[in-house]
Amino acid sequence: MGSLGLVVGKSIHGYTVKHGWELNGQLGTVLVDMYAKCGFLKNACRVFEMMQEKNVMSWTALICGSSQHGYGREALSLFQMMQKAGVRPNEMTFTGILSACAHTGLVEEGRKFFNMIEEYGLEPRIQHYGCMVDMFGKAGQLEDAYEIMKKMRVEPNVVVWSSFLSACKEHKAV
Numbered sequence: 001m002g003s004l005g006l007v008v009g010k011s012i013h014g015y016t017v018k019h020g021w022e023l024n025g026q027l028g029t030v031l032v033d034m035y036a037k038c039g040f041l042k043n044a045c046r047v048f049e050m051m052q053e054k055n056v057m058s059w060t061a062l063i064c065g066s067s068q069h070g071y072g073r074e075a076l077s078l079f080q081m082m083q084k085a086g087v088r089p090n091e092m093t094f095t096g097i098l099s100a101c102a103h104t105g106l107v108e109e110g111r112k113f114f115n116m117i118e119e120y121g122l123e124p125r126i127q128h129y130g131c132m133v134d135m136f137g138k139a140g141q142l143e144d145a146y147e148i149m150k151k152m153r154v155e156p157n158v159v160v161w162s163s164f165l166s167a168c169k170e171h172k173a174v
Contacts, residue, residue: 028050028051054087095125134163
C-alpha cells in the first residue's frame with residue numbers, strides 16, 4: 001500500500017472517529033488490514049480492540065500483519081486468542097501463522113499448525129506447502145523440505161522450488 005493509500009485510510013479513520021461511527025466488522029477490518037500492512041501495528045491493534053464485531057478476517061489481518069513485520073511470536077499469541085474467542089481460522093489465517101513460524105524458526109510449532117489445517121476441515125494449499133518448505137529450508141532441514149514437496153497435492157511452483165533451491169545453496173547442499 002502506497003503512502004497515498006495510507007493518507008486516505010487515515011482520513012477515513014479520522015472521519016469515522018470524528019462523527020462517532022461504530023467500527024463494524026467490515027470497516028474495522030479494512031482499517032486493521034491497512035495499518036497492519038503499512039507496519040503501524042499499534043494502530044492496527046487499537047482499531048482491533050475498538051471493534052465490536054471481530055471475525056476471522058479481522059483476526060487474520062492482524063495475524064498476517066504481525067507475521068509480515070517480524071512479530072512471529074505475537075502472531076502465534078493472537079492465533080491462540082482467536083481460538084479462545086471461538087473464531088474458526090481460514091486458509092489465510094494458516095498462511096499467516098505458517099509464515100510467522102518460518103520467519104522465527106519455530107519448526108515444531110509450524111509442523112503442529114500445518115497439521116491443524118486439515119483438523120479444521122480445510123485443505124492445505126500451495127502457499128501452506130511453500131511456507132513449510134521455507135521454514136524447513138531456513139532451519140537447514142532440507143530432507144524435510146524435500147519430503148513436503150514430494151507429498152504436495154499440487155505440483156510445486158516456481159516459488160516453492162526457488163525457496164528450496166535457495167535453502168540448498170545457503171546450506172551448501174548441492
